[in-house]
Amino acid sequence: MQIHKEKIKKEDGRYLIYYTFTDTKEEKEGRDVRTEMESHPEAMDNNSHSSTEQDL
Amino acid sequence: MATEVPAEDYDIVVFENKFPSLQQDLPEVTEKDPKFFKHGKAQGICEVVLFTSDHDGIMSEKPLSRYIKLVKVWRDRYQELGAKNFINYVFIFENKGEEVGVTLHHPHGQIYAYPFIPPIIEQELNSSKEHLEKEGECLFCKTLKEEKEDGRRIIISNDSFTALVPFFSCYTYEVHIYTNKHIPSFNDFSEKEEIDLAVILKTILMKFDNLFGFILPYIMAIHQQPTNGTGKEYSHFHIEFYPPYRTKDKLKYLAGSELGVGVFINNSLSEEKAQELRNTPPEGVV
Secondary structure, three states, rough: OOOEEEEEEEOOOOOOOOEEEEEEHHHOOOOOHHHHHHOHHHHHOOOOOOOOOOOO | OOOOOOOOOOOEEEEEOOOOOHHOOOOOOOOOOOOOOOOOEEOEEEEEEOOOOOOOOOOOHHHHHHHHHHHHHHHHHHHHHHHOOOEEEEEEEEEHHHHHHHOOOOEEEEEEEEOOOHHHHHHHHHHHHHHHHHHHHOHHHHHHHHHHHOOOOHHHHEEOOOEEEOOOOOOOOEEEEEEEOOOOOOHHHHEEEEEEHHHHHHHHHHHHHHOOOOOOEEEEEOOOOOOOOOOOOOOOOOOEOOOEEEEOEEOOOOOHHHHHHHHOOOEEEEOHHHHHHHOOOOOOOO
16 A cells, blocks of 8 residues: 655645555455455454534 | 544544654754753644544444554554654554543544653663563563463463453553564564454453443553664563453552552452453453
């Protein structure tokens, strides 16, 4: 997985960085993190909590 | 976060904190020649890291790939901020939950880049350096070796990392994650170690949220080598989690003994709490 970043300047002068990611050729051929996790399916389980979080 | 991030959809975003405790460009301190109380510029950088664009997202439910991306971003921030000549320590952390004073519920963490080495880190490094000089071994390498030999406080481990409730825990469900080998900082991570850390982090967060049936609040602190280049031999990358709950409905408060004289009272056994976390889904080593 390759990391890319784009830095912009906001109106108030602060910077903001967008990070994006691309799979490498090897990962696209199937040896990505999903393969890593397939041998450990328990690590992919979701718990069943509903969010208690509020909006800003 | 609509007011902070122009894009509606994004992967991971980092931006300068709107209300920073430390700032890059500051005027010189005007008061001259302090007689007793020393002061200086609050110079540094404070960043916010948004882990996802999903405002109501729950990190323990996110796929492993999100954790891998986050580890990569943390590593990049450590390197970029640490390369600045006025930064000596890059502290990556997360305050999670109203119980620890968090009002922003969007999954996020923070980074403080300090012009000095913070006191807890300095004390930790001094102890590790002293142990290295006396015993020829990094204090954290020795601690992990002892924990592995005993085994009772270990929660999970993989090729690169071990998560445990430390022998000296101050909080009931305190969890530390150590690199298995001596790795001073993100600078020294391999790609496999990035993935292995992501696996351990996701597993611990799932256990935390399954422990009591609600999203467990915590303070997370990443300790690693100062970026001024010192301490490579005795800095040992590790992550510390401090959940404030001691039972499902009781919080740990810092009171007389803790704040008054610096003695933490912990009425639980690390061995029992590690067992409890081991038995909390997902069980076993992932």
